[in-house]
Amino acid sequence: MTLTFQPFHIPGAQTVHGNTFPYGLQASLADGASDVPAVNDAVIAITALAESGRLSELLQKHGAVLIRGVGHPSAETFARLVNSAEKGRGSNPFIQIGLAGKRTILADNVWTANEGPSDRRFYQHNEYSRYTRFPSNIHFYCEKKALEGGETPVAHSALVYDKLQEAVPELVQAVHEKGLAMKMAFRAPGHEGKGNEFNWAGVHSFGQEFQPGDDRDTQKAKVEVQVRKLTPAFRWLEDDALELTQYIPGIRRSPASGLPVWFNGLVGRYGMTRDQGALDPPYIGRDGMTYLPCDYGDGTVIPKEYLERLERVVDELELDVSLEEGDLLLVDNFQVSHGRKPWTGERRILVSMWEGGKPIEAF
Ligand SMILES: [Fe+2]
Incomplete structure (x- = not known):
């Protein structure tokens, strides 16, 4: 069955230099069927989005794109979706050096986000931006949503710069x-x-x-x-x-x-x-x-x-994204920082890091 993506509003979304941030895309089956799409259908649709250049355009414009409605939450689903998205637009997996934390690989280019204690808040950072070597993209996936809390806050780094200037x-x-x-x-x-x-x-x-x-x-x-x-x-x-x-x-x-x-x-x-x-x-x-x-x-x-x-x-600009199970949050690491809110219960957020496109230079 053909799967299509329809834009949807993410609560708390901001307008940054005229563009919605983050941008939401709801996956649904073209014939109006209410079934959860098969992962295969989503892979085909995401591959088309990537190969056409549309996904890169959306990420460039909006900084972050949330894809909802694919279903079948698992590390394997995330791996299939994210590898299609990134390989479809010519990116390569980012090889980590200097990790200050714990991550476990679960599937092809898919890791646990960070296994640090659940009561700790992680403040905004662009992944590995404390080094001179960092991924161009970091994508998040919700496999298991926390009982309470556990949002993935994001902030737009161009907006942070503007506000800091003031x-x-x-x-x-x-x-x-x-x-x-x-x-x-x-x-x-x-x-x-x-x-x-x-x-x-x-x-x-x-x-x-x-x-x-x-x-x-x-x-x-x-x-x-x-x-x-x-x-x-x-x-x-x-x-x-x-x-x-x-x-x-x-x-x-x-x-x-x-x-x-x-x-x-x-x-x-x-x-x-x-x-x-x-x-x-x-x-x-x-x-x-x-x-x-x-x-x-x-x-x-x-x-x-x-x-x-x-x-x-930064705290004031931070926008809490509450990821539902199966949600895929695609992030341009050069434009958007992320963090982690504490939670209760079980929560499993997965990440995938890539490099590709134009490099980022000093301003
Ligand atoms: Fe991070």
Whole structure:
């Protein structure tokens, strides 16, 4: 049966530079049948949307597209849909380096979103924007909806930039001039904290090339090879902890719109560090993990007041998307940031990351 997509309004949708954000598409069967479409029909329709260039157009224009109504929620359905969408428009899977969290692969290019504790809020960030290597797209899929909470909030990075210009112009100016120094600490295996624990040995962190039986020195040498793909600025600390600094512009120009976008993980890092009570030395959170503060690119301190104002601006722009089971939220990572709201009950959101299209340059 032929499946078609009809636009629908997403509660709380915003207008950003004249375009609806996010854009909703409801899947339904063309003959008016009320049955849930077969996954095969959805795959054919999404492939056509991708191959015609229409999907890329929608993502460029709107930044995020929510596809609802395909049904049959599972990692396998998501894999079939997302691989059709991205391969259909010539993208390649994004290979992760430097993951600070835990993700499990469940199907072809499909992962659990982040297995950190359910009571933790994740603040807005463009995926891996704290590094110089990041995916062009990150797509979300709801396999299991939480009893309460668990929304996937998104914010438009061009709008964030505009509002920051008004609300914290000193910060925008300083980031333009100096860029950002994003600092991360990765503990050695066995030295993690509790809750959202990760270490440098993770297979998506820096342990990609580890072999069983590698001794510590061999492992560290292999870690360094991966770290250098991100940054030459790193050092080993006590207990074989790894500290790395990534110098990023912090503001980039969206290749889709030509507009400046706030593209960094600053508010994400600040929010989590504050919630963990780790804003002051020695920067150890309640979970026992290390949360290093980020600086301007010249090593000078970003005033806390600016970070507080930054968070208020981003919080106000954030739009909670409540994903239903089977919903597919396609996101242009260059234009749109995302987060995670705490929840009760069970929730399973899956992600898929891709690279393709025009690269994003510094503004
Ligand atoms: Fe993320």
